[in-house]
Each structure stands twice: as C-alpha cells, then as structure tokens.
Amino acid sequence: MAIYHFSGQVLGRTVKANPDGKRRLPSNAVAAAAYRSGQRLVDRASGQVHDYSQQRGVVHEEVMVPAGAAPWLENRELLWNTVEAMEKRRDAQLAREFNMALPHELDAAQRLELVRDFVGRQFVQMGMVADIALHDPIAAQGQNRFNFHAHVMLTLRKATPDGLHPAKTREWNSKELLNVWRAEWALACNVALERGGKRVKVDHRTLQAQRDEAVAQRDMARASLLDREPEIHVGPKSKQAVRGQRLPVSRNRELGPYRVRRKLDYWERRIAFWAEEKIRGPEFRYQRWQEAEGRKKAEHAREWLSACEALSDEMAVLVACSPLNKG
Numbered sequence: 001m002a003i004y005h006f007s008g009q010v011l012g013r014t015v016k017a018n019p020d021g022k023r024r025l026p027s028n029a030v031a032a033a034a035y036r037s038g039q040r041l042v043d044r045a046s047g048q049v050h051d052y053s054q055q056r057g058v059v060h061e062e063v064m065v066p067a068g069a070a071p072w073l074e075n076r077e078l079l080w081n082t083v084e085a086m087e088k089r090r091d092a093q094l095a096r097e098f099n100m101a102l103p104h105e106l107d108a109a110q111r112l113e114l115v116r117d118f119v120g121r122q123f124v125q126m127g128m129v130a131d132i133a134l135h136d137p138i139a140a141q142g143q144n145r146f147n148f149h150a151h152v153m154l155t156l157r158k159a160t161p162d163g164l165h166p167a168k169t170r171e172w173n174s175k176e177l178l179n180v181w182r183a184e185w186a187l188a189c190n191v192a193l194e195r196g197g198k199r200v201k202v203d204h205r206t207l208q209a210q211r212d213e214a215v216a217q218r219d220m221a222r223a224s225l226l227d228r229e230p231e232i233h234v235g236p237k238s239k240q241a242v243r244g245q246r247l248p249v250s251r252n253r254e255l256g257p258y259r260v261r262r263k264l265d266y267w268e269r270r271i272a273f274w275a276e277e278k279i280r281g282p283e284f285r286y287q288r289w290q291e292a293e294g295r296k297k298a299e300h301a302r303e304w305l306s307a308c309e310a311l312s313d314e315m316a317v318l319v320a321c322s323p324l325n326k327g
Contacts, residue, residue, distance in 0.1 A: 002193060003146070004202035005101035006185045008178065011153075012093040029080040029094040029153075036133040036151040037061040041077045045084055056141075060112055060134040064124050069159035073129050080131075082164060083155065095153050096172070098181075102134070102148040103189055105198045114192040115150045122184055127158035127169070 011027035034041040034050035038058030137143040186204035
C-alpha cells in the first residue's frame with residue numbers, strides 16, 4: 001500500500017523548542033545540504049568542513065535551477081554559502097525544506113522522474129533553486145524497507161541571471177500555497193503509479209475526510225477500512241531503543257513552554273506599544289526610537305574605538321620588539 005507523506009519546515013538560525021521543552025540548535029544551510037546530499041561541503045564563513053561522503057542511502061542528488069538563472073547556482077557549495085552570506089540577522093530564515101515519501105511500488109528510475117517532474121513544475125518554475133536528494137532505506141540499520149523518500153531544499157529568494165534576488169519572496173510562505181503543494185504531490189504520485197501500472201493510490205486528506213466521502217458514496221467497505229486512528233510518528237530515538245531491545249520510557253511533558261512564553265511576551269509588547277501610542281502620541285514613540293538608535297550608534301563607536309586602541313597597543317609592542325628597532 002502506497003503511503004502519503006509530505007512535510008515541510010523552514011531552516012533558520014533561531015533556536016527552536018521541541019515538545020519536551022528541550023531546545024534544538026539553529027540550522028546551517030551548508031551543513032544541512034551536505035547531510036542530505038551525502039557530500040563534503042565547506043562552510044566558507046567558519047572554515048568548518050561538513051563531510052557526509054561516507055553516508056549510505058543517498059542514491060541521487062542534484063541542484064535544479066530555473067531557466068536563465070546564473071549557472072553558478074548549480075554548484076551546491078557555492079549556492080548555500082551564498083545563502084548564508086546574504087543573511088545578516090541572527091534569527092534569519094535560510095531555506096525551506098520538504099520531506100516526501102516516495103511510492104515503493106515504483107522503481108528507482110520512476111521515483112526519480114516523479115521527483116524531478118514535481119519539483120520542476122511546482123518550485124523551479126516559480127523561480128526557486130531546488131536541491132534534491134533521494135534516499136533509499138538501509139536494511140542493515142533496521143530501517144523500514146518501504147522508506148523511500150526525498151529531501152528538497154529550496155531557496156527563499158528567486159534565482160536571477162546574476163544570482164539570488166536581494167529580497168525574499170514572501171508569497172511562498174502562504175498556508176494556501178502549502179495546501180496546494182500537498183494536493184499536487186498526491187496527484188503527482190497517483191499519476192506516476194497509474195503510469196507504472198499500479199492500482200494503488202495515495203490521498204493527502206485526513207482519514208476523517210476520506211471516511212466521510214466514502215460514507216457519502218455509500219462505500220461502507222472503504223469507510224470501515226478508514227475507521228481507524230492515524231499512525232503516530234516514531235522518532236529516531238525510539239527506533240534506536242527498539243533496535244537495541246530497550247523499552248522506550250514515556251514521561252509527562254509540558255507542551256511548548258518556551259513557545260507559549262514567547263507568544264505572551266510578544267502580545268505584552270504589542271499591547272504596551274498600542275497603549276503608549278494612544279496616550280502619548282506617535283511623535284513620542286518616534287523620538288524614543290531615535291534615542292535608542294543614537295545609543296546603539298554610540299555603543300558601536302565605543303566598541304570600534306576600543307578595538308582600534310587595542311590594535312594600536314599591539315602594533316606598538318611589535319614595533320618595540322622588532323629587530324630593526326633594536327638596531
């Protein structure tokens with residue numbers, strides 16, 4: 001039975017919180033691309049080498065660029081180093097990633113054609129650069145033999161003849177567009193399965209929606225099959241525990257305290273700004289903003305002067321210790 005899975009996330013420098021309250025380290029676009037493609041890439045900003053060339057399971061990787069885009073965008077290392085260099089903020093968003101389950105009923109060539117066609121029509125034609133990697137399951141590591149999947153990393157800026165556009169395309173962030181992509185992926189999988197002579201299909205809708213449709217069509221047999229609880233995603237730690245014949249231990253967790261606190265802080269600031277503007281007027285807020293900017297500039301100037309003084313002292317010591325000066 002073909003399985004539908006299409007999940008997305010935005011890779012960024014912000015520290016994220018897991019449901020158990022633990023924090024997840026920020027992402028690095030170069031490291032993420034190296035891991036997914038199974039290659040050795042160098043982060044030119046830090047000099048760190050991300051080497052995943054010995055990783056097993058990566059059966060195909062390539063970078064797809066729009067027609068007329070700069071040729072150098074096809075270079076994976078140069079592409080993601082450029083993305084990192086263009087983002088100046090500490091909380092910058094770097095890339096969008098989708099993880100898609102591939103029908104195990106298809107062969108390797110059919111799965112590759114499916115991914116290329118979908119990514120080209122839905123992402124590349126819109127102007128995104130797509131870095132794709134197809135992974136096959138590794139039986140020696142105890143992975144499910146049907147776990148064929150693809151990783152697709154996408155730029156948040158449009159590709160141009162000169163490289164990447166200076167501004168991000170915010171229209172790609174809409175929830176409506178995400179729902180379109182989910183539906184289009186199901187349609188693409190079904191077309192590929194039908195073309196391959198397979199009678200199975202996938203459906204991106206919830207089990208409840210599929211069950212309601214079956215009841216409306218009076219297909220009670222199908223409705224009975226759909227009358228079940230959704231499958232629960234099992235994370236890598238639990239899988240490793242089972243493979244090691246250890247029983248995973250469950251514990252009560254507080255759901256998202258870090259996220260809730262951030263939301264409360266955000267709305268407290270919004271309410272305070274709104275009340276301040278109503279009471280004192282917008283001129284007061286603008287003046288306060290100017291004062292804050294002035295303090296920032298003064299602080300930067302002091303730091304720069306301190307650095308210059310330290311450099312001057314070091315140069316004086318070097319000159320004093322120079323053999324030419326002793327002569």
